[in-house]
Amino acid sequence: MSLKLLIPDIGDFENVEIIEILVKKGDKIKKNDPVVTLESDKSSVEVPSNFAGTIENIKVKIGDKVSKGDLILTLDSSESNNEEKKEIKKTNEEIPPVTEKIIQEAESAKKEKAPVVETNIKETKHTRLVNEVKMSSINDDIDPAETKEWLESLSAVLENDGSERAHFLIKQLIDQSYKAGSKIPHTQTTPYINTIPPDEEKKSPGDQNIERKIRSLIRWNAAAMVVRANKKHPELGGHIGTFASAATLYDVGMNHFWRAKNNKFGGDLVYFQGHSAPGMYSRAYLEGRLNEKQLDKFRQEVKPGGLSSYPHPWLMPNFWQFPTVSMGLGPMLAIYQARFMKYLINRGLIKDEGRKVWAFIGDGEMDEPESLGAIGLAARENLDNLIFVVNCNLQRLDGPVRGNGKIIQELEGIFRGTGWNVLKVIWGSYWDSLLANDKTGHLVKIMNETVDGEYQAFKARNGLYVREKFFGKYSETLELVSSMSDTDIWRLNRGGHDPHKVYAAYYKAVNHSGSPTVIIAKTIKGYGMGKSGESVNTTHQQKKLDVDDLLYYRDRFDVPLTNEQVKNIEYFKPDENSEEIKYLKKRRLELGGFIPERSSYSKPIKVPNIDIFDFMKTSTGTKEMSTTMALVRMLTNLLRDKNVAPKLVPIIPDEARTFGMEGFFQKVGIYAHEGQKYEPEDSAQLSSYREEKSGQVLEEGITESGSMSSWIAAGTAYTNHDIEMIPIYLFYSMFGFQRIGDFAWAAGDSQARGFLIGATAGRTTLAGEGLQHQDGHSHLLASTIPNCISYDPTFHYELATIFREGLRRMHEKNENIFYYITTMNENYSHPEMPKDCESGILRGMYKIKESSDSQKAKIQLLGSGTILREMMAASDILKKDYQVDSEVWSVTSFNELRRDGLEMERQNLLNPGEKNKKSYIEECLGKHQGPILAASDYIRLNADQIRPYTKKSFYSLGTDGYGRSDTRKNLRNFFEVDKEHVVAYSLSILANEQLVASKHAEDAIEKYGIDKKKPMPTKM
Ligand SMILES: Cc1ncc(C[n+]2csc(CCOP(=O)(O)OP(=O)(O)O)c2C)c(N)n1
Ligand SMILES: [Mg+2]
Secondary structure (H helix, E strand, O other): OEEEEEOOEOOOOOOEEEEEEOOOOOOEEOOOOEEEEEEOOOOEEEEEOOOOEEEEEEOOOOOOEEOOOOEEEEEEOHHHHHHHHHHHHHHHHOOOHHHHHHHHHHHHHHHOOOOOOOOOOOOOHHHHHHHHHHHHHHHHOOOHHHHHHHHHHHHHHHHHHOHHHHHHHHHHHHHHHHHOOOOOOOOOOOOOOOOOOHHHOOOOOOOHHHHHHHHHHHHHHHHHHHHHHHHHOOOOOOOOHHHHHHHHHHHHHHHHHOOOOEOOEOOOEEEOOHHHHHHHHHHHHHOOOOOHHHHOOEOOOOOOOOEOOOOOOOOOOOOOOOOOOOOOHHHHHHHHHHHHHHHHHHOOOOOOOOOOEEEEEEOOHHHOHHHHHOHHHHHHOOOOOEEEEEEEOOEOOOOEOOOOOOHHHHHHHHHHHHOOEEEEEOEOHHHHHHHHOOOOOHHHHHHHHOOHHHHHHHHHOOHHHHHHHOHHHOHHHHHHOOOOOHHHHHHOOEHHHOHHHHHHHHHHHHOOOOOOEEEEEEOOOOOOOHHHOOOOOOHHHOOOOOHHHHHHHHHHOOOOOOHHHHHOOOOOOOOOOOHHHHHHHHHHHHOOOOOOOOOOOOOOOOOOOHHHOHHHOOOOOOOOEOHHHHHHHHHHHHOOOOOOHHHEEEEEOOOOOOOOOOHHHHHHOEEOOOOOOOOOOOOOEOOOOOEEOOOOEEEOOOOHHHHHHHHHHHHOHHHHOOOOOEEEEEEEHHHOHHHHHHHHHHHHHHOOOOEEEEEOOOOOOOOOOOOOOOOOOHHHHHHOOOOEEEEOOOOHHHHHHHHHHHHHHHHHOOOOOEEEEEOOOOOEOOOOOOOOOHHHHHHOEEEEEOOOOOOOOEEEEEEOOOHHHHHHHHHHHHHHHHOOEEEEEEEOOHHHHHHHHHHHHHHHHHOOOOOOOOOHHHHHHOOOOOOEEEEOOOOHHHHHOOHHHHOOOEEEEOOOOOOOOOOHHHHHHHHOOOHHHHHHHHHHHHHHOOOOOHHHHHHHHHHOOOOOOOOOHHHO
16 A cells, blocks of 8 residues: 655744655665654754655655645555554554553542541531541541541640640651651651661671771771871871761671672762762772772872872772762762663663662752752652762861751751652660650650750760750650760760661662662761860861870770870781671672772774765755754764664753754653653654653753763763763753853763763854853863863864764773863854865864965964854955955864963973974964964953964954843944954054054944944953
């Protein structure tokens, strides 16, 4: 049977051009195979076939303009008919799961007739309220008579004593049931006690005695390395207090939970709190991974072998996996890491091995907006592979985190409200019997009433103080501890220092499903540091311990060192055959290896055959397009390459339509872990909003930092998941580095590979959007990141050359760099690729327009981005109207030119006796006469970067000042980067250099109406 394939609904567009025909007569195609590509002035999109069959006749050709309903081709479906029928039958039989659920719910609702409970309560304001409560719980009521009694009692209280009393009673009931182990009903916070009641605690299988010994040694060596480094060089700094508070939290994980990556398992991913780095080195020392010489090089990294202050994969690429020390990055990166792990699983790219992502966060750090900023996503996406551990030592750098409140309760409320599984680990085991004996509830009452400032002060004092100030608040609690000595009271430990409580919480967390877990653990900052640091406000920066402090620390943790050894601040490592070392290694062996450890076994991606980019080397003729559109076309083509396609991770923060990428929705789908539970409003359209479990596009919503975190997760998948991915994150260029600079820095540190695309770039190119949108400096921000390579291409072939090289360098050759490319939204035609310009494009500049050498005066014009086109037009005017010759250079990257210039200059200075080597800029411009005028759509500093290396008269134009909304023409005039200003300034420069008479410049200034009195745009 012959079938007709028509142009489907393409939204608001009509007369759209066919730019590619992807099939030919006789081809056998499957349903959904793309047959033609359409391109509007904004985007390009492939049209898939509705049927399977053999192509009979193609009724369109490239360049045709088509609209909805036009015939594309006919195809014979007879062969595939049977299969299709089978498929149709199958789909008819299969009721979609969502529908099935709706039917089931409807049926069960019919069957279950709600039992009616008679009441004789008078209808009052309170009884209505009670009735509402009753109705909502009626369906699962197992004892309606009992319910009735309770409700009547409540009603009576409301009538007689008022709502406050009723609230009090309800609260008592909730607290009572909570203490008995019931987690319902849902309230924002629960009492200030552990979430897991003692009888529900899973017992640790570990040998607590040995584990304590190991932990003590790790504590000691961590402190020793900081103190030793500072004894040598007091400027080096370091932290003892953070790890001292968190040692147990880490040790329980290391001994029992964190599974390393090996050839059988992908490994859990642990984001360590930055300031606890000494603890990780210290453990690695006991494990035999680091030696004393290395410990002695803590924070001395300039010579090889030093240890980083904090987790920095760039500096310790075989050790650290995640940079975290800039507060707030770790939590957010961990969330998107967990999400990306699910993405890879749902796309079938990695196996689901039940791996977990753990993130350790300081309680002070939780104040960073980033720390809490993405917790909603974690809950929404049911990231049960994610565990946060918030180390609530109640202090940050200057003082208490919440002196007047309770950080644990505050965080509990926030996380519970978002849907996380919250496990509070507040009190250690020594409190268990006290809490069990708290028959009057006064102990929990004090716990609830005491604020963090007090809790902190208690631990800076002694047992007597705690007796008086804490237990002494009520006679009932004083009585509770009457038989305990002050030492006993002092020993009452906090949950985060109790390995039993920590183990129980971790066990619950790893076995929890359906939502992420946060463990909020109460600890003591500077635990064990005694008077010099324990729980005192100045602990954070304590990096020196005097002999008395050290002796105290040794005794506190029973470290087997003599006084002399302590005075020398010696490290302590037991013999390899000691029970401690054997135990520690055995535990890690059973958990698959060491953590942290960074490695990669990913396979490089073969760069596509060159012809995939060939279409971008020919002229577009009269057809105009933006570089953003050219990029999207290129990506669409890349999605046809079998090696590259599955690895592409397009990431967009709600701007796909702005960039003309809506075609991706249908082509590769939007990732949604639940699939699509609704029929999208635009389902009949070609670019309908298609969400899918295996979708490829990460449509992040309006979160640049979230998108960047996804990009980093994808860009480091080669090490964290042993699979090379190609993330491409497109954003408004102004909302890139400016917004998420710290994440971009962390991306460099993490050695993320991939593309950042600053779309709608350029201060005068993104015309109407105004001050906040128009970017005039992202390239300068990009240039501050050493391994970020950035380009500002003008033409489609430049873009293709740069992109292809990026793919090759990063994903085939595995260089640890990333690319920042700006693309623009100005439509213009693109010329054919000139011969032999590829290397110049990549190095940063090439000559795009020769001079005729027929004129006397000559100038070198260097342009970048869309301003290159102003330069090219100015060059024509200069020649025609003023007989001035020029060479025009397309500068694809001032940043790369500067880097080359810097390096060459340094080489020459270091080799004073040798013949100077030329920078690439000199190589290009050295032989050409005339001063240089360089311009871009960015501030002058962008072009000025190359000034020292040109060794010639150099002038620059740029868009310094606040952007504002207007037309491109007016903006370029305002910022003085239009062709008229280029002409006038060129003539002025030549006059300055005494190469033309100044009257020409004066003429031009007058002719173009340039107002000499206008202030600098920076002042307007
Ligand atoms: C973005 C950022 N701002 C400031 C700092 C400086 N800083 C380092 S540690 C710290 C206090 C951390 O307190 P907390 O998160 O409670 O950690 P802990 O108490 O466990 O050391 C601050 C402000 C930083 N590292 N990063
Ligand atoms: Mg803290």
